[in-house]
Amino acid sequence: MTDSTNRAADVPKRGRVGSVGRLSRLGTGLQLTITVLLAVAAVLLVNWLAGRPGIRQRFDMTSTAKNTLATATEGLLERIEDEVLIEILWRPEGGRRAILEAEVMARTEKLLTMIETKADGKVKLERVDTSDLVGWQERQRELRLQGFENGLVISQGERRVFLPMDGGLAQFQPFRMEGDRPVNPRVLAYIAEESIAEGILDVTGRQELRAYFTTGYGEQDPTDGESSEGMALLVQDLERDGIVANRWDFSVDGAIPEDCEVLVAIGPESPWPDGMYAAIIDYAERGGRLVVAPALDPAHLMKSDIPDLLGHFGLEVSEGRVAHHHVDPQTGRVMQGVSQCEWHQLPAQILTAHPIVKPFVTSGRGIVVPAAHQIRVVRQPENGLAQHLLMSQPRSWLDTVPVDRIFQAEVDGQLGVFPLAATVQQPPAQEVAPTKGLEAEAETRIVALGSEVALTNAYRQYDSGFTRAAFNWVTDQEHRIVVPARDPDLRYLPRTADNAPFATASKVAQFYLPGGTFLLGLLVWILRSRGSGRRRVSPTGPSPSQP
C-alpha cells in the first residue's frame, strides 16, 4: 500500500524534474550559443580594427625592401579618384627566356597585389583568361591590340596604356654568343613599378603644365635633337610627365606668358636685357618656379646674368668647376680627362635627404652628375629654405679658372666636399593666387643645377631620372618623381663545371635530412623498446609510468 502510494506520488514529481532538466539544458545551450556568437563578433571586430589605416603596420623583412612601394608610387595611389583597372596578360611561352619571364611576371603579380592593397579599392586587378580564344579576341579588339604579348593593360574608361613585359616591366639582356661562349639571357633591370606608376598617371587624366625655356641669349635649343648639346631628349622625357616645353624669347614675345608654370634657363652665354632679368626676378618672387643651369664654360657663365640671378635668391655659383682625382684601376695612373675628373659618380650613401634624391637613396641607386660648377647656399631666404641638393664625393676640389683638373693646393684651396646643385623654397614676396595648374599654394621654388650638361642630349643616357625628378619637384609634383628601377633578384646558386652546389643541396634535402630523421626515430624506438622491456620484467611493483 505504502509502495503504491509512493509510486503514484513519484509520477508527477519525475515529470517536473524532466522538464526542469530540459529547461536547464536549453538554457545552457542558449548561453553557449550566445557566447559563441559574441566571440565570433569580437574576432570580426578586432580584425576590422586591425586593418584600419593608422593601426595596421607593415614590416618588410626583405633585405632589399622589395615589398615596399616607393614613396612616389604611394603618393600617386593616394591621389587616384576613380577606379583604375589593370589587366594581366600572361601566357607562358617557351624559349631561352621562359624562366626569366615567369620570374618577372611572378614578381609583377606581387607588386600588383601591393598596389591593389595600398590603393584601397581604387585599383582593380583582372587576369585575362588567354585560353578562352573567343573571349580574348573580343577583349583584344576592345583594347586595340595586335597579336598577343605578355604584359599589362592599364585603363580608366577609354584611356588605356599597354606595358609590354619586354621594356615595360623589365629590361632583358638577350641571348648572345661571346666568341664560342654562349651568354644566357638575364634580367638587367626590373622597372615594373615605375612603368605602372607612369601608366596610372597617363590614364588618370593628367593636367598639362607649360614650361618656358629662355632663348635668344646663347641658351641651348630645347627642340634640337641632332646635336649633343641640344635638349630634345629632355623635352621628350618632360612630356611624359605632363610638362610641355615652349620657347620664350623676351625680344619677340615680351613678358613671361601667363600660363608659364616653370621657367627654364639653360646655359645663357650673354647677359639678358634689363627688362628680361627684372621680369624673371619678379616672376620668381611672385611664387614662380625656376630651373637654372649655368653655362659650362666659365667665360660664358660670368658674362651671363646667372650669377646675379642665383645671388638674388641666396645662392652662389663658382666660376671654376668641381673636380676630383681619378686613378685608373688598371694602370694605377692619375687621369685628368673631363669624364674622369669632372663626372661625379655619387653613390646612394652620399646623397642628401632632399625629396628630389630620396627615391634614389631608398632604392640604393646612385646618380651621375656631369661637369658642374659649385652651387653654394650663402644666405637663407626669409621664411624659406635653401638647401644643397647634391654634394661631390670626398676629396674633391674646386678647380679654379683655367680649369685644368690638376689639384694645386695653393690655387685650388683644400680638398673636401662641394655642393653641385641646390634648391630654394620660399613664400612669395607678395600675396598672389596660386600658379595655374599647380596643386600647392603659391611658393617660389628654384632648382639650380651645376651646369647645362646635365640637361643635354649627350647626358640623357647617363641620367637615371634625376633631372625629371628635379622638374617634378619644382612643379610641385613629387608624386611624379621617377621611381627608380629596382635591381633584379640575383640570388642564384653558383654554377660550377661539376654542379656541386646543386648536388649538395639536393642530397641534403632528399637524403641526409630524411635519413637523419629515420635514424633518430629508430633510436627512439630502440630506447623505447628497451625501456618497456625492462618495465615488463620488473619483479617489484608497478612500472614508474603507471599511476
Next chain:
Amino acid sequence: MTGALVVARRELTGLFMAPFTWIVLLVVLLLNGLLFNTFLISSSGNVSATLEGSMTGVGFWVWMVFLPALLAMRLIAEESRNGTLEYLLTAPVGDFAVVFGKFLAATAFLGLVWTSALVYAGTLHWVGGAPDWPAVIGTWIGTLLVSGLFVSIGMLASTFTATPLLAAFLSMVACVLWLFLPWMVMRGLSYVLPFVADTGAKQEVIMEKATGIVASMDAVRHFQRSFQLGVLDTAEVVFFVTWTALFLFLTARSLEARRWRG
C-alpha cells in the same frame, strides 16, 4: 599557463615516443625534399624562388589539410576513446589549459616540420647561394601562424567524435572547407545571383561586396599577401591569432559541453 605548459610537455613527449610521429615526419621530409629538388632545378638555382616554392607552395597547403587532422585525431579523439581525456579534464588544470597545451604541442611539432625549410636555406647558404634570411624567417613565422590556425580547426572538429579515424576525417573536411570556402561561396553566388538581382549593375555591386567579405576570410590570401612575401603585417598576424583563439575557445567549450550532454 603553467598547466598548459605541463600538458604541452606531456603531449610532445607522447608524440615523439610514438612511431607514428616519426613515420609521418619521415614521409613529410622525403616529399618536401623531392619538392625542394624540383623547385631548385626548375628555377635554375634561383634561391628565392626555390625557398618560396618549398615553404609556401601547393605542398605546404596540402600538408595543412592532412597534418593537423592527424595530430588532432591523436590529441583528442584517441584520448577520448581510451578514456584518458576524462582523467585529464578532471586534473587540477582548467579545460582551456588542456586545450591550449595540446594546441602548443601540435603547433610546435608542425613548427619542427617547417624548420626543414630553414635547413634547406642553410644548405643553400653553405653552398654559395645566400638566401634573404630576414624574409625566410618572416615566412617561417607565417607558416607557424597558419599551422596554429589549422591545428585549432582540426582540434575543434575532432571534439565532436570519439572515433579517431572519423575525427581525422572531420578535421580534414573542416580544413578543406576553410581553405576552399571563399572559392565555393563565390562559385555558389555566381549561380544564385541571377535569381537575386535582376540587373547586371546590381549583380556587380553584390558580387563586389561579397568578394570583399569572402577575401577577408581567405586564409591563403592573407598568407600570400604578407608572410609569403617576407612581410610582417600586423593585420594578418591579428587575423591568424584571433581566429586561432576563437577555434581554441570553441574547442574548450565543446569539451565542456560533453559534461552537460552527458
